[in-house]
Amino acid sequence: MSASTIIFYIVSALVLVFGAMSVFTRKIFRAAIYLLFSLIGIAGIYILMNMDFIAALQVLIYVGGIIVLIIFSIFLTHQAGDKLPKPLFKRIVAGASMAAFGLIVVLGVFYKTAFKVTTEAGIDHSARSIGRQMLDYHHHGYVYPFEIVSFLLLAALVGCIVIAVKIQKK
Amino acid sequence: MQLSISLLEITRAIDSWLNSIFHPHVAFGIELVLAGVAVILLVVAMAVLMVYAERKLAGFMQMRLGPMRVGKYGSMQAIADVMKLLLKECLVPTNSDKMMFKLAPFVVTVVSFMTIVPIAFARGIQLWDINIGVFYITAVSSLSVIGILMAGWSSNNKYSLLGAMRSGAQIVSYELSGGLALIVVVMMSGTLSISGIVQAQADGWWVIKGHIPVIIAFVTFIITSTAELNRAPFDLAEAESELTAGYHTEYSGMQFAMFFLSEYTNMFVLSMVAATVFLGGWMPFHIAGLEGFNHFMDYIPGIVWFFGKTFFILFLIVWFRWTFPRLRIDQLLKLEWKYLLPVSIINVLFAAFIALMGWYL
Numbered sequence: 001m002s003a004s005t006i007i008f009y010i011v012s013a014l015v016l017v018f019g020a021m022s023v024f025t026r027k028i029f030r031a032a033i034y035l036l037f038s039l040i041g042i043a044g045i046y047i048l049m050n051m052d053f054i055a056a057l058q059v060l061i062y063v064g065g066i067i068v069l070i071i072f073s074i075f076l077t078h079q080a081g082d083k084l085p086k087p088l089f090k091r092i093v094a095g096a097s098m099a100a101f102g103l104i105v106v107l108g109v110f111y112k113t114a115f116k117v118t119t120e121a122g123i124d125h126s127a128r129s130i131g132r133q134m135l136d137y138h139h140h141g142y143v144y145p146f147e148i149v150s151f152l153l154l155a156a157l158v159g160c161i162v163i164a165v166k167i168q169k170k
Numbered sequence: 171m172q173l174s175i176s177l178l179e180i181t182r183a184i185d186s187w188l189n190s191i192f193h194p195h196v197a198f199g200i201e202l203v204l205a206g207v208a209v210i211l212l213v214v215a216m217a218v219l220m221v222y223a224e225r226k227l228a229g230f231m232q233m234r235l236g237p238m239r240v241g242k243y244g245s246m247q248a249i250a251d252v253m254k255l256l257l258k259e260c261l262v263p264t265n266s267d268k269m270m271f272k273l274a275p276f277v278v279t280v281v282s283f284m285t286i287v288p289i290a291f292a293r294g295i296q297l298w299d300i301n302i303g304v305f306y307i308t309a310v311s312s313l314s315v316i317g318i319l320m321a322g323w324s325s326n327n328k329y330s331l332l333g334a335m336r337s338g339a340q341i342v343s344y345e346l347s348g349g350l351a352l353i354v355v356v357m358m359s360g361t362l363s364i365s366g367i368v369q370a371q372a373d374g375w376w377v378i379k380g381h382i383p384v385i386i387a388f389v390t391f392i393i394t395s396t397a398e399l400n401r402a403p404f405d406l407a408e409a410e411s412e413l414t415a416g417y418h419t420e421y422s423g424m425q426f427a428m429f430f431l432s433e434y435t436n437m438f439v440l441s442m443v444a445a446t447v448f449l450g451g452w453m454p455f456h457i458a459g460l461e462g463f464n465h466f467m468d469y470i471p472g473i474v475w476f477f478g479k480t481f482f483i484l485f486l487i488v489w490f491r492w493t494f495p496r497l498r499i500d501q502l503l504k505l506e507w508k509y510l511l512p513v514s515i516i517n518v519l520f521a522a523f524i525a526l527m528g529w530y531l
Contacts, residue, residue, distance in 0.1 A: 029323055033270065036316060052302050056309040064312030068342060071319050075335060127302055127362055 015041035026084045036067045053127045178294035217434040222248040231492045258423035270324035275428035278317035282435040292452045292472035303364035315341045322417035333416025337407035343506045348394035350514035354387040354521040368451035375450035383521035388448045395440040403494035445479035452476040
């Protein structure tokens with residue numbers, strides 16, 4: 001077993017443990033922090049796969065952006081420091097059965113797929129090639145989904161401003 | 171024949187010496203430990219030096235002498251302060267979230283140390299030549315706000331929470347203009363890696379050959395990095411007259427020292443980034459055509475150039491602190507969202523146009 005395999009197992013164990021802790025803790029602020037560690041672990045797995053750019057994006061967007069937003073919204077709610085009430089038995093059963101169902105589906109797909117070991121050269125993962133593909137409209141580029149998503153985000157931003165703006169009465 | 175010894179040769183000599191004694195894997199492990207120790211020593215030495223320099227400069231700017239009692243010209247003052255902080259007790263408030271309270275200083279310190287990794291100090295002296303260097307620093311330094319929010323929340327104190335909220339809002343909003351300012355230079359040099367950006371400035375620093383867009387980006391970057399550091403005139407997150415000390419009100423002893431250390435580390439790292447991206451890193455100052463002058467400049471080692479530029483930016487940031495009065499929160503947000511952000515977006519377009527036409531030198 002090589003060093004990178006050992007590191008992979010350690011990092012994935014951390015991701016799973018922190019993911020489980022963020023679900024099972026009853027303090028909501030701690031749940032956000034555990035989720036943060038889980039997401040950082042996923043960035044670590046990207047780095048192990050030599051996907052530096054994706055790892056940095058993961059940290060910048062999920063950790064630096066979304067977790068900060070989650071923490072801010074926790075701060076703005078009342079009694080965020082108290083423990084959450086224990087979940088009802090009905091809900092535990094429902095949640096557990098949903099989780100088990102999801103696990104069965106994933107495992108089913110996982111065991112049906114025949115994973116092939118290829119000898120092809122790895123894909124070019126530099127920021128330059130990602131940028132080229134993102135704006136390419138010839139060779140299976142992604143300019144179309146990219147533009148649609150940017151348009152959607154712009155619409156969402158304008159919508160937020162329309163909702164938040166105060167119209168001054170004369 | 172070259173008479174001088176460069177840092178690169180010293181590191182190569184250490185590397186071949188270790189490899190001749192140990193197995194390559196063991197040698198690699200030892201090198202990692204050595205690099206870590208070197209970074210910690212550098213940061214601690216710089217923090218002590220910066221605290222002393224800042225107090226002295228503040229004194230001179232206010233017609234005082236600054237610290238004078240401990241050692242010659244007060245030169246031992248910062249070390250005495252460190253000893254005092256080491257000996258103090260770390261108090262933990264009773265009704266706080268104790269685990270988060272103790273974790274927060276570590277998060278802040280780890281994040282600020284991680285940002286040093288891709289910095290190039292001299293030719294070939296770089297811990298990790300990652301091909302997305304500038305982007306890595308931006309991404310990792312956006313984590314420090316989490317540590318601040320953790321500290322403010324877990325202290326269970328209204329001053330701390332308010333300070334953390336202000337600090338979070340400030341860092342999140344000023345990150346945008348700071349990132350856009352870096353994008354200007356990234357576009358012109360066509361690479362994200364720190365060594366690539368330094369290499370692109372071999373024939374002139376970006377602030378000189380990049381014309382107006384890079385000068386605007388440089389000024390924006392200095393303003394936003396001062397704001398991200400929570401330093402005056404943007405220090406309302408820890409405004410002592412309103413909020414006692416902001417998010418680290420409840421911290422004492424070594425835990426407070428870790429916040430203090432990470433604040434100075436962040437200041438050091440941001441100055442190093444500004445020196446690398448805009449002022450050419452370890453590249454000497456050259457004037458095209460003056461061969462003798464250029465040769466003379468080449469004799470000054472890269473590390474001297476690099477630290478000279480870094481100290482220049484540090485001096486600017488200290489100078490700001492003792493010159494401008496503190497902003498109000500609405501003025502702070504107005505400055506970012508109504509002035510800096512539109513200016514930097516237009517500046518990025520302008521710079522893209524210049525980079526496309528190849529109008530920089």
